[in-house]
Amino acid sequence: MAVKDKLKAVLNVGLRVPSIMLLDVLYRWDVSSFFQQIQKSPLNNNPLFQYKYLALNMHYVGYILSVVLLTLPRQQLVQLYLYVLTALLLFAGHQISRDYVRNELESEYDGPIYLEPLTMNRFTTALIGQLVVCTLCSCVMRTKQIWLFSAHLLPLVARLCLVPLETIVFVNRFAMIFTGLEVLYFLASNLLVPFNLAKTAYRELAQVVEVYGLLALGMSLWNQLVVPVLFMVFWLVLFALQIYSYFSTRDQPTSRERLLFFFLTSIAECCSTPYSLLGLVFTVSFVALGVLTLCKFYLQGYRAFMNDNTMNRGMTEGITLLILAVQTGLIELQVIHRAFLLSIILFIVVASILQSMLEIADPIVLALGASRDKSLWKHFRAVSLCLFLLVFPTYMAYMICQFFHMDFWLLIIISSSILTSLQVLGTLLIYVLFMVEEFRKEPVENMDDVIYYVNGTYRLLEFLVALCVVVYGVSETIFGEWTVMGSTIIFIHSYYNVWLRAHLGWQNFLLRRDAVNKIKCLPMATDEQLEKHNDICAICYQDMKSAVITPCSHFFHAGCLKKWLYVQETCPLCHSQLKSQSQQATAAAPPQGAVQPPAQEVPQNQERAAQENPPPEEQGSRGTPLQEGSGSSSREPGEGQSGGSSSTVLKSPDTLGQAKLECQGSSLEGLTTVPGVQASRQEAYSSSPHCSAGSNDSESMNTHSSVGVLKEHQ
Template sequence: MAVKDKLEAVLNVGLRVPSIMLLEVLYRWDVSSFFQKIQRSSLNNNPLFQYKYLALYLHYVGYILSLVLLTLPRQHLVKLYLYVLTALLLFAGHQVSRDYVRSELESGYEGPLYLEPLSMNRFSTALIGQLVVCTLCSCVMQTKRIWLFSAHLLPLVARLCLVPLETIVFINRFAMIFTGLEVIYFLASNLLVPYNLAKTAYRELAQVVEVYGLLALGMSLWNQLVLPVLFMCFWLVLFALQIYTYFSTRDKPTSRERLLFLFLTSIAECCCTPYSLLGLVFTVSFVALGVLTLCKFYLQGYRAFMNDNTVHRGMTEGITLLILAVQTGLIELQVIHRAFLLSIILFIVVASILQSMLEIADPIVLALGASRDKSLWKHFRAVSLCLFLLVFPAYMAYMICQFFHMDFWLLIIISSSILTSLQVLGTLLIYILFMVEEFRKEPVENMDDVIYYVNGTYRLLEFLVALVVVAYGVSETVFGEWTVMGSTIIFIHSYYNVWLRAQLGWQSFLLRRDAVNKIKSLPTASDLQLEQYNDICAICYQDMKSAVITPCSHFFHAGCLKKWLYVQETCPLCHKQLKSQSNAATATPAQDILPANPNPAEGGQRERAGGAGEGDKTVSQDGVPVEVRHSGPSASLLADPVPDGQAGDRAQSPQCLEGHGDALQQGSGFQRLEGQGEALQHGSGFQCLEAHGEALQQGSGLQRLEAHGEALSQGSGFQRLQGQGEALQQGSGLQRLEAHGKALQQGSGLQCLEGQGEDLTQASGQSCLRRRQQSTPSSSPAPATSSMATSTAAEHQSGQSANRL
């Protein structure tokens, strides 16, 4: 902002302060008492004071003129002040001329001036004064016609010409009349200016209201008049005059207690009208804004003002003061009672400022503790401010208890300071925990739990303080005096500070408990799986020595995933809904990972022959046509291949696969398949599969599995198993598992995994993982037996779905 703009802004505020001062004087002026004093005095016979109602009308005209001065545009306001200044200069010139004529009459000397030193001195002084007045009037009115303002020089010229003293008196009166006629002529020539200004203002206001509305008009006037700064300047001037008046009438020094009383009484004297009360409100707002700005500057330096919006800061404290003053009828009380009430109101305002300081300091202090900033000065500033916010509210609460008797309202006021100290204590403890973790070589895994316990402790203390306030209020209402306002405050305090806090704390506890239960229901990754995964946690970007596996086969630290589950119940990577083990077992069918084919060459050939793709395809598997139906984007994710004789975990449950006698544990059941006589225990039932003609009875269904092309009929599903290249279609998906190149299509996606270099096709994209960058030979050996090549499947359809295995 340029210097000229700054000066114009200062003038815009400074030139309007007198209009508010005039409003203040008119409000304090009691017209009725004034006329009662006039009637008891000697001025009762004066005709000017006999028209009481005319004086009352002039009183209201003064209000109108004050409002006009307050709302005039700056250019017209400057012109008006220049005209007033010219009139004052002319009056000063008239006074100088009158005093000179009076002094000459008293001396009685009519001779030449140079013969009398005293007459010469009086003449020189009056001449210099008149010349200064004429020059200033010419400059203010911006005219070169200086003779218009030199009528008061006529008595001086007459005395220089040795005119008799009696004639000089008439010349002085003529000069005064001439000046008065000039003023009247000027006012008559500008008589229609107020009317034209009012007409123009009305037309502009009508246009603004028609186009933008009343709200836009109010905001425009608020910004143009700069009302907050204007009322603040007005109140500061009023307060300075009050302090000056007090010290100008006292000779003895004032003690410290007397200074506090003086401060409160001066504020009480300066808020006895609505205008001065608004000035105090805006002054408190700007003081709060300055304190909060200094607080942020103390913590962050000049970086605090970068991209920082401080427009609305401090308004909370000002509005609080205004509401309390209006509610308690502050301006209607006597000065002593007003000072007593202001002490309590200002205590509440200071407590609100301290709470706002804590809201600024809390995130900055915690961020500084979590960062690795080694600047001791930054840490000292943060800790010192927190210690101040810890001690000062408690000291304020102690002092106000010493001065006032404890009751329900005072307890509410004190509780805010106590809560501020508790919150600062919690912030300091969390900051200390962050600093302790920073000096450790390895991060603390349960640090989140410790922080949660610290937060929970001081939240519990806040809840207990609010509960004590409610209990005290209820007891005072029951055993003491009952009031509607007190009961309303108790109800509001009980709802917002007790019920809502208890509900929020309970919801937080339930969310944390659910997150812990979900973490416990997820399988833990083995050392082999972590070695094969060979990646970092996608949440904290740290190496994983232990991890849990989500249903979508993603690996995370248990603590990191638990923090994530506090916020939302989806996978951090794929955003798939995470459900507990029991919910997942009832919601979707279990995913099986069958044993790998011991013949990698045959698996590689079959995989190239029956690659995955979109749409419906027919592939050849050991001479047996298999129909593959691809239903859309995949919801399943990467599953690592499991070698022979080793166990692997996948999806929601661990699976154990062995060479020809594989054990599969999935969901809540256990499957065990042995060479040609497999035993399967799954869910709550038991399945027994015999060598060439196995019979299985489970639940309400019967399963029959044949030698190398077994047919299984169970419940509402159909399963078909072939020798060493099995195809499994179950639910809405298809699983195809081959020797060392297994193709898995399940749900709406397809996964293709190769023996030593696995390919994965999932959802709308394909990802290929090359473990050792080795390719599998494409030659496929002949089947072990002729029955495997010629086996056929018996199909059975029952219920709602068909499963092909």
């Protein structure tokens, strides 16, 4: 972005801040109390203040003017501010002229000005001031007719011409009247400008709504007005004014406790209106965005901005603050109560920021542990951030218990902090397991099971913490004060943090148990079968010293196939369903009311099943393409039992499943030296609660996609 564009963006925000400040002042202004004060003052006799309804209408006119200033295009807004600046300069010239005339009347000297030093000094000062005002007005209005702004020079010219002092007073009044007439002429000549602007704006808005709709119009106005930045700047200005007004009246230094209390009180003072509350919401959002951006930069450096995650934009924290403030009626409370409630809300916001930081750090830490990156600086940054996320939530929960009386809302904050610490602890334990395996010469057996137990342990602890919160909330609702908001929070917390956790955990347990049962039901390959098969595991690409045989006659490592079955229930090569004994019995059982087949057909069915699925000891090794040829793939299932065997028949009594293995596994010939992958690391990385969204796409996984799931066998 060029410097000119940056300057335009700054002007677009800075010139609109006064309109929001005017809205905030109008909201704070109590019209009824204002008129009560007017009735008690001498201004009550003024005809202007006797028309109450006229003043009330002017109050609403102020709102309309503020909205107009807020929505004006940037060019017209700059032009309007230039006109206002010119009017202020003319008023300054009038003040300089009036002060000069008053000082001359007080001196009572009407002789030549060069004979009196004080008179000469006053004249010189007033002349320089008026010349500066005239020059600035000419520059602002972009005109060379400087005489239009030089009416206030007439008293100085009259004094220089030795005009009597009483006459100079009338000259000054004439100059003021002349300037006022100029202003009125300018306003009259531009009287239709607001009407033309409104007409043009209405026509453009109607066209946009007709073509794109209201939503597109709202998004366009949101982006053009830069609403988040605008409200953030407005709130920061209010907060800076509050800080300045406090320290400008303080002579003694403030202690740390009083400084913290003053900080909370100042924030509470700056969110007493809906406009200032929106400013605080957007300020918190930008602060959260800055913290999360620094977190990503600390972990990954400049690479973090190349793969920016749009989910971590800080809006979650701002929306949380807005919802809690609206539900608790924050702006309607007194300052002390508002500061107390705001401290609790800010604790919730900080807990949400810590959770977002964990969502950023968790996959990065697990990826460092799973990779072979030996950069100590990267590991130090990741571990140090995890230690901070482990200690700080615990310290925050301790401080909450020290300063506040325990209730349901505070228990939710404490439970959120404890859950964050538990998640970080689980991440660090898995990272340590990865590093231990990295420094070992041989891989750790059943590393995936160990990681599963670690994840299961801290998820069980998370479930227990969430259950305790629900029990406490229900007991407080029954025996204490019942509220709709509290009951709604309990219901939402029970569903998302208790029921869904329990349901997902139980489904995961059943899936792993079913995978273990399937592996136990599969027959183990003998040494002769492995020697005849003479192939590698199609999952990890390593030699097979022991293997299991699937019903479709494919050979795999038992551990590799078990990890595959954690993800999906199909064969990695032919994608046929692998069912356990209970599932096979359920599928084989005829439905109620179905007609049973005749008794004489049962042996034929069994014989046909035996031909298609022979026992493991009858399965031969898979031949090479030169040995088996194309005839084995085109042979009918019954040809293997015929008496006339030809050269196209397989040398070993392979079944139809072995023929499928020949067709689908021929691409694996010669891959005896392909390196494996680290299964337990990739499984833990994919099973992490923050990065497991893509592990359920079971239909798209094939032989090559299994590399990212299983453990490396050296």
